[in-house]
Amino acid sequence: MLALLALAFGVQRAAAGSPELDARLAAVRADAMRSVPAPEMLAKIPAVIALSKTFETGGEPAKAGAALNSAVIYALLGGDLRRAIAIADRAAGLCAGAGDRRCYGNAMNQSGIALWRLNDPYAAMQRLDRGARAFVDAGDIERAAIARLNAANIRYDIGDLTGALADYDRIDRLYGNSARWDPVGMLASKAEVLVKLGRLDEARGTAQRAAAMLQQRGRSSGTRWESDVVNSTRGVMALVEASLGNAAAALPLYQAYVAAAEKSGSPLERHNAHYAFAEGLMLLGRATAAYPHVRIALDLIDETDPAGRRDTYDLASRIAADSGRTTEALDHLRNAEKVRNELAATTLRSAIADANAQTAVAEREAQLARRDAAWATQRTQLLGLVALAVILTILVTVVVFVRYRARTLEQRYAAVLDERTRLARELHDTLLQGFTGITLQLRAAAKRDPASVNGVLSTMADEAGRWVSETRQAVWDMRAATSDHDLQKGLEQAIATTRTQSDAQISLDCELSGQPGQTVTGALLRVAQEALGNAARHASATRIDVAARTTAEQARLSIVDDGVGFRAAPELSALGGHWGLLGMRERIEALGGVLTVDAAPGRGTRVTAEVPL
Secondary structure: OHHHHHHHHHOOOOOOOOHHHHHHHHHHHHHHHHOOOHHHHHHOHHHHHHHHHHHHHOOOHHHHHHHHHHHHHHHHHHOOHHHHHHHHHHHHHHHHHHOOHHHHHHHHHHHHHHHHHOOOHHHHHHHHHHHHHHHHHOOOHHHHHHHHHHHHHHHHHOOOHHHHHHHHHHHHHHHOOOOOOOOHHHHHHHHHHHHHOOOHHHHHHHHHHHHHHHHHHHHHHOOOHHHHHHHHHHHHHHHHHHHOOOHHHHHHHHHHHHHHHHHHOOHHHHHHHHHHHHHHHHHOOOHHHHHHHHHHHHHOOOOOOHHHHHHHHHHHHHHHHHOOOHHHHHHHHHHHHHHHHHHHHHHHHHHHHHHHHHHHHHHHHHHHHHHHHHHHHHHHHHHHHHHHHHHHHHHHHHHHHHHHHHHHHHHHHHHHHHHHHHHHHHHHHHHHHHHHHHHHHHHHHHOOOHHHHHHHHHHHHHHHHHHHHHHHHHHHHHHOOOOOOOHHHHHHHHHHHHHOOOOOEEEEEEEEOOOOOHHHHHHHHHHHHHHHHHHHHOOOOOEEEEEEEEOOOEEEEEEEEOOOOOOOOOOOOOEOOEOHHHHHHHHHHHOOOEEEEEEOOOOOEEEEEEEEO
16 A cells, blocks of 8 residues: 555656646546556556657656656556566656656655565665655655655565664654654554564553544544544553453453444444454454454445455454364455455555645645745846846955955065075175185184295185176176086086185096086086085085086086085075075076985085986
8 A cells, every 4th residue: 555655656746837748647647546457557658658758858857757757657557567667767867867856756666666566675675765865855754754654664564573663763753743744654553563572561652652643633623532542542552461461451451442432333443443352362362252353343344445454354364264264264365365456556546636636735835936936036136136246346356456466466575585585595605605715714824834825815815806706797697697607617616616625635527418508507506616615614525526417308416525424404404504505405496406415424425416408
C-alpha cells in the first residue's frame, strides 16, 4: 500500500505551462483510477517516451523527466518492473540536470518501489533514501516522510526489526511535528515493532503517545474520540500483557475492549476489537478460542479498507492452521493473496485523488502569490533600477579612484626605494670599499720605517685616484648607461688592488665566450670586489682563486678563499653591521640570478654568482 501511495505522489505534479504534459499526466491518473489491464498499461509507454523526447529535444529536460516518470507508473502498473527501473533512471538523470529536486525524488522513489517488488530490498532502500533527501531539498516534508516510511517498512518486512525501529525513530525525530503529515500510523508501526522486540514498556509509551495525539485531534474535531482512545489504549495494553504471557491481565482488557465495541454498534470498532482479541489469544497459545473471534472479524470486514481485509485474512489463516482447520486456512490464505493483488490499484486511486486536490490548492496559492509579486514589482522596479544605477556609479567611481591613487603611490614609493637601495650599493662598492682600503694602508704605513712611507703614500694616492674614478664612473652610470665594461680587465684590476692589501696568492681563471653586457659585467665586478675585499680584510686568507665563465645562456663567477670562514645566515642579511653580502645578493637577484655563499668557521668561503644572459 505504501509503495503505491508513493507512486501516486510521483505523478501528481505536472510541469507548469505544458498542456501536452498536463494532458498526459491526467491520462495516467485516469488509467490508474480505472484499473486498466496490464497489457494496455504497457502499450501506452511508447507514446509517453516519444513525448519525453520531444521535450528533451526542445531543451526542456524537467518536462522530459516528468513525462518519463509517468511512463514509470505505466510500467509499474503493467508489471514490467525492470523496464520501470530503466525508465526511472533516465528520468532521474534529466531531472537532476534540470535541478528539479522533486522530479528527481519521484524517480528515485518509484525505482525504489520497483526494486522492492523485485525482492531487492537493500537497493530499494538506497533509492528511497535518495528520494527522501531530494524531497527534503525541495521542501516537500510529506513526501520525504513517506519515502522514509517506505524504507522502514522494507526493513520490517525483511525481519530487520532493529533497523526498522531506528528508521521509525528517525522519521519521528525529523517529521513527527510536521503540520502536513500525520505520524499516528508510524507510531502504531513503531509500537508493534517494540512489542516484537520485547520492549514492552516503550511499546506502551509509544501507543499512549499515539492515543494522546488521536484524542487531541478528536477533541478539536468535536467527534466521539475519547471512547475510541480508551478502547485503543485497552487494546495496546492487552497486546503488551498478552506478549508477556500474562493472561490474567490481558483477558479482562480484551473483554472490556470487545464489550465497549459491541456497545458502540460500529462495525469497524467491533471488527478491530474482535481482531485484537483473536490476535491476543493467539499470543497466549489459545488458537481454538481465538477462531470464533477472528470469524466475527471476518464478517465485519470493511470493504473500503483493503489493508485491513488483507491483515484479517492473514490472521484468520494462521489461527485456522493452528487450530487444525486446514481447509479454512487455505481459503483465508487465498483471500489474503487476492486482496494483495487488489490493494495496489485501490491505494493508487485514493492517493491520486488526494494529490489532485493538493495540487489544485497549491496552484491556486501560487497564482495568488504571482499576482501579488507582479504588483509589487511594477511599483518598485523603476525606482529600484534608478537607485541601483546611482549607487553602482558612485561605488565604481570611488573604487576606480582609490585603486588608481593607491597604485600611483605604490609605484612612486617602489621607485624611490629601488633608487635608494641602488645608491646604497654603489656607495658601499665604491667609496666605502676605497676608503676601507686606504685606511688599512695607512695603518700599515704607521708601522713601517719613515724611509718606506713615501712609497706607501704614493700607492695610497694612486688608490684614492682610482676610487675617485670608480665613483665618477658610478655617477656617470646613474646618468647614462653607455659605459664600456670588460669583465676580465675589471677582475684583473680588482685582484691588483687586493694584492696591495693582502699577501695572499690570488689566481684568475677566465673562459669568456663574449662580454656579458654592461649591467651584468658591472654587477659581477661589484661582487668580485666585495668578495676579494672580504677575503683580504677579514678572512686572513693565504690563497684566493677567482674564476669566471660565460656561455650563451649564463655568466658564472666564483671566488674561493682558504681563510678563517664564518657562519653565514641563510638569507645573507647584514652581518655585524656590514652590508656587503646583502648588497651582493640584491645585485644578482635584480638580474634574475642566484648568489650562493658557502662558508663555515675554519674551512674558508666560496662565493658563487650565476646570472642568466
